[in-house]
Amino acid sequence: MSWISMLTPVQWALFSLIPAGIILLYFLKLRREPVQIPSTFLWARTVEDLHVNSLFQRIRKNLLLFLQLLAILLAAFALLSPGFRGERSNFGRTIYLIDTSASMMADDVDDAENRFEAARKQIRERIDTMPSSDTAMLITFSDRSEVMQSYTGDRAKLRDALNRVQLTNRTTDIYGALKAADGLANPRRSSTMGDTADIQVADAMNADLVIYSDGGFPDVSEFNVGNLAPTYIRIGSDDVENVGIVAFTADRNIETPDEVKAYGTVVNYGKLAQSFTLSLYVNGQWRDSTGVQLDPGEESGISFPLTGQEDAASIEIRLENEDDLPYQDALPLDNVAYAGLRPMRTVSVLLITEGNRPMEVGMSTANAKKMSIVDVQPTSYLDSEEYAARASSGLDDLIVYDRCQPKDMPATNTFFIGALPSNEWEWTSDPGQVLLIDSDRTHPLMRYLELYSLLIFEGRSVKGPEGTQELLASDSGAVLSLAPREGFQDLVLAFEIISTDDEGNLLTNTNWFSERSWPVFLLNVLRHLAGAADESAAGTFRPGETVRLRVASELPEVDIARGSGTPETVMTGSNGFIQFVDTDAPGVYQVTSSEGDEQELVEMFCINLFSSLESNVKPRQNFDLGYEAIQAEGTTERRMEYWRWLLLIVLLVLAGEWWLYNHRIA
Template sequence: MSWIPALSGGWPWAVLAAVPLGIVLLYFLKLRREPVEVPSTYLWSRTIEDLHVNSLLQRLRNSVLLFLQLLAVLLAAVALFRPGMRGEASSLGRMVFLLDTSASMQAPAGSTNEAGQGGRTRFEEARRQIGERIDTMTDSESAMLVTFSDRAEVMQAFTSDRNRLRDALDRCDVSNRPTDILGALKAADGLANPRRTSEIGDVNDVQVADAMPAELLLYSDGNFADVTQFSLGNLQPTYVAVGESDVSNLAIVSFSAQRDLQNPNQIQVFATILNTGNAARSTEASLYLDQSLVDAASVELEPEEQTGLSFTIESPDAVALRLKLDRKDDLGIDNEAFAALTPAGLVSVLVVTPGNRALELGLTTPKSQQIASCESVSPGYLDSDAYSKRANAGKDDLIIFDRCRPKSMPMTNTFTMGEVPSDDWKWTSDPASLTLIDIDRTHPVLRYLELYSLLVFSGRSIEGPPGALTLIESDIGPTMSIASRDGYQDLVLGFPLVSEDDSGETQANTNWYAERSWPVFLFNVLRHMAGAAQSSAAPSYQPGQTVMTRLENVLEKVEVKREVRGGQSESLGEQPVGAGGLVEVVETSEPGNYQLVAADTDQVVDRFAVNLFDARESRLAVQPKVELGYESVAAADAGIEVRREFWRWLLLAVLALLVVEWWFYTRRLA
């Protein structure tokens, strides 16, 4: 028999103790009556009975009512002590509850036909069991509550207050994240295994506190990696397995998309489906492009068998893709996967030129404007403090020098025409007309170009620093080269597009500006020298991961959106663009396709996807044992010892006594 008092403090119990005393005093008290004149002697006997004693108190007489009232108060007082019984169970007085909140805990705890399960998830079942264990705690016991998925969170530090533990338990919620129990074990380790002041073996080594053994109560399905290089020490583990071994689950464990290099309008999509259940399963896998169904495939897998799917679709733009398994099973989060193609980036380009209409037209084509924000300045700007700060900060993604050169090279990529950018470069010939004889079409800057028909009236051959790569060879030597510089790239063209005659009038130096290859060349320069590459596969992260992405320096802030069904987007707030164009996104708990949208123009500047993609998390069969540190812990009975409470029966007895007392009272008055 154990007792859990419902009242705290001394004065409530003092008030309760005064109740039976007050009842007894009421039976000593005699009501004073006023003398009454009656017209008949018939009432004398009853009047004389009430006037026998003139004092305040009278003798206490045998009374069934008094006995029943005192007994009712006594039973109510005992009920407030919450008497109960539980079997013999060893307790160290301190408990650490570890509650698994990972994605696999969303699976059913058992069959919906089993008594007591009723479709309850594993997380709900684990929370219920912890709540029952908290109810059985005595005043001498204390506990702490720690939740864990891919990270641990102490929901409640050690306390003997059961209400605080229940409140902390109510705040717990299941997540979409994978499982890593090591952080939770380290949180519990601080109590049972106190640290020392120095390394073991040091003569001055002092243990900072006494070891305090504790019960480690792990409520999980065991679907996490074995914990190595960790010692439980004074922690005594108990693994309460929540779930069952008979499961049904098909999972998407990979999903990606990429453009065909030979045909940029064609997108190749790949996926891997895994059967983690105990029986053969079949389903339809449906592929959606921007919320529209574009393809589907049938899947039939044996247990632990996996298969790959591939799709080919046509789309010239950056797209959002979703793959869905059309079958309901024990875990829904791995039945959908998301992928996307990132949009071409909007880059910042500074153009330093004394005036070049052909260059201006090439940089303002519709395609170039979609990926670049260009600003033109005169060569005199190179001598200003504003340029020095701009160049040293690396604000621009690319600087184009047209027939001019800076005093020192900027902290970014450069493209120089008709001039050498620094002393590391030099001319190797005098100005002369030239003919192009060889072009390196494998380099991204010259891809898709045909330049043999170009006429160049005046140009020179160039020689770059060691390691420079020749891109265009002329009859007088290299006339276009590219070289690396401290992590940046410098592209140099040995002839200008325009020149000035003796009178200062601008004249054409080549017919390139009139060729279709000229805007294509500038577009290639923007994509590969400024970083505005064509849309590529968007990266995928797991739920809860912090996403770090680099955007264009021209942006100051972006809005983070998550695409939901129906083509709608949910805004997750605005994020500032930090130094170097870095953006940090932390709200990634929900799977889906995410967009980073320019706050001023509503243009999508980047995408990424969030998916579970964890085969271990998708394997839902409960583990019969887990490896914690250097110890193998077998699963204990999922049911816990429930305390048998007696106070409810005592309150029913009090109610029955009050009914009996009322019956005696009414009979006495009759």
């Protein structure tokens, strides 16, 4: 049994005067005017009262007084809101974690609009029945976490914070929310472990951690619950059907840019076979449709060929039923996917070399010349003021350093051949013959490449900074790696194409330049690193991600809008980079610049969910949290309230008292 007071101490003090007043009324004698009438003598006890001159009378046994005091006592108990709650750990502190990710839009709950509203309803019930001595905190999580309300015992503040929580289109990452909860329950020490002067900066405080989610997030293995007592409230039904588009893109043919192929992947995450129509739309106009049937758990790749599409375009595919209406399942968000064909753009490439004929020839092919302007300079150019200005301003889209290294890294993407970008990189083997053993075929730089027949006479393996991707591996380690650098990318090839002997004569170090894969590789470099003209597929990002793009540096600002929506003006950096954060809504976003009264399309990007964790909306039964396996409890225990029954008894007592009073009078 637990009690939740509905009144403040001052209100209880005023309430306590009511029974005292009732008893006092029974002690007081009514003062009547003496009136002589014959019938008065028939009321002997009344006549006796008339002869008593004292203010108070001796209280007599009176059933009415007992019933009135009983009603007040029962009302007092009702105002204490008695109730019974199932067994649970209760430390007086509760941390509510509510999932606001895309999968919580699923409408497979009976008593609410969607899973999110069902979770919010349960939390609201917990807040309404929270003892006044308890405190609670509210944290939301999707791909990022937010503390909506820190610890408080004020139920009104908690309700207001809960009302401000918004459902999002984002993916799920619970780790940030767990770290926020962990910060209070498991305070850290002031210095590193093992220090004898280390002190505890705060006392550890136990807390109930109640997670309201469908479990659409990865296990969190590297987490210590410490003083947290986790409870997983599983939101959603097992009998849920959903078909989702998990991938979609459109790209031009390398040889014939007016030919476009759009392809995607659709997965049936439900328990039943599903039939539907997949329709393709270009710039909002229907272009093609195909029927699809998927068994439970089956996925299918779909492709649509397009011809005569030379201009930039917005492309989307939609799941529809036989009547060309939107397909109905638990999660409509993943029933539409977007792709885009970017506008044609010529990029600027600076090649710094002491002589690399294969590189210059590869950059001068018809396709390469169509998409890039290449400026070849000797290594002495690195010491010029002109180079310093170009490098610091990011004037070039790509700088290729052949067997040379700059003093400072430029504000653009780079490609190093036989050299290291900075001291964050290091050689991990001695020079020697290289035998290729593996490549990352999924990366755009390695697309359409067959490299196992290459001969490399001398090379080394290389190791980059944190976040480096190994694209090509040899028997001694990575020989082609790509690493991020403050918004830019650095590509390092660990062997030379052309080398020199002791006398300075040029020698070939590999037969790669004689292979068909060499010009294809250079085209991939131009497309991926420089953002070249026929890199037609618009970039795809997930909802909520910060989009970083590069436009012409001479543009002071650009306008960004989703579809035909209201554009948002974004200032362009000195090197042409822009950052856009308002990406919660899926769709095709167009980046335009103003020239007089006309708008010119300069770039585009797409926002898509593309998450199997979100599209697979069947709620998880359990997940790993540190060393514990957290089992779902289905729903939080509901507090059995008794105060309503007490008020009903109060009404019955008052009704009985009224009947007795009127019966005695009669």
